[in-house]
Amino acid sequence: xxxxxxxxxxxxxxxxEFITINCSYSVGISALHWLQQHPGGGIVSLFMLxxxxxxxxxxxxxxxxxxxxxxxxxxxxxxxxxxxxxxAVKGKxxxxxxxxxxxxxxxxxxx
Amino acid sequence: DVKxxxxxxxxxxxxxxKVFLECVQDMDHENMFWYRQDPGLGLRLIYFSYDVKMxxxxxxxxxxxxxxxxxxxxxxxxxxxxxxQTSMYLCAxxxxxxxxxxxxxxxxxxxxxxxx
Numbered sequence: 592x593x594x595x596x597x598x599x600x601x602x603x604x605x606x607x608e609f610i611t612i613n614c615s616y617s618v619g620i621s622a623l624h625w626l627q628q629h630p631g632g633g634i635v636s637l638f639m640l641x642x643x644x645x646x647x648x649x650x651x652x653x654x655x656x657x658x659x660x661x662x663x664x665x666x667x668x669x670x671x672x673x674x675x676x677x678x679a680v681k682g683k684x685x686x687x688x689x690x691x692x693x694x695x696x697x698x699x700x701x702x
Numbered sequence: 703d704v705k706x707x708x709x710x711x712x713x714x715x716x717x718x719x720k721v722f723l724e725c726v727q728d729m730d731h732e733n734m735f736w737y738r739q740d741p742g743l744g745l746r747l748i749y750f751s752y753d754v755k756m757x758x759x760x761x762x763x764x765x766x767x768x769x770x771x772x773x774x775x776x777x778x779x780x781x782x783x784x785x786x787q788t789s790m791y792l793c794a795x796x797x798x799x800x801x802x803x804x805x806x807x808x809x810x811x812x813x814x815x816x817x818x
Contacts, residue, residue, distance in 0.1 A: 624806060624807075626809075631811070631812075632711075632790055632792070632811050632812030632814065633809065633810070633811040633812065634792065634794075634809035634812075635809070636806045636807070636808065636809075639806045677744070677745070679745075690747070690807065692744045692745040692746075693744060694742065694743070694744045695744060
């Protein structure tokens with residue numbers, strides 16, 4: 592069983608839809624990171640959070656430490672949101688600054 | 703803004719060749735990382751470095767080595783390239799914070815390496 596899992600693996604949405612991507616993990620963590628990777632490879636950091644909720648524009652990230660679960664929400668989705676979204680955790684028992692990455696969720700937003 | 707620059711976006715080499723992938727960051731970050739990304743496997747850590755001339759093995763160091771002679775530059779070396787090293791390679795850097803290790807990693811655009 593992977594230490595970090597994401598669902599769904601692939602997601603297709605119509606422009607304007609509300610989107611939720613889920614991340615669950617099995618290790619104790621000190622922080623969770625949501626990343627966005629566009630076609631072509633570049634990875635951009637979206638959020639880093641260790642509790643509660645963070646919001647940036649149309650993106651909202653939440654985390655429930657007790658349930659070991661995080662969600663990334665996109666409101667009013669747009670074709671430019673099409674990308675792979677990756678959840679990553681900094682485990683408490685991992686070696687120095689090691690991060691465990693989820694497999695990614697591939698999102699396609701259709702006009 | 704942090705800039706992490708990888709020397710090549712696409713690279714094609716032959717089996718047995720010695721391959722160098724270069725990464726440079728411009729924000730004086732202590733930590734630098736090399737990952738490979740393969741379909742279905744996500745990002746896997748090859749090596750990381752938390753200071754000049756310091757290196758630590760990640761999850762999949764076999765077949766790779768690294769060099770950190772200057773703080774801003776972290777090189778990944780494939781001593782004798784093999785076809786199973788065909789992959790996307792991503793470099794990242796982060797600040798070392800003595801109060802918390804939770805500084806975000808900043809990624810380069812990746813190098814898509816093909817070994818023929």
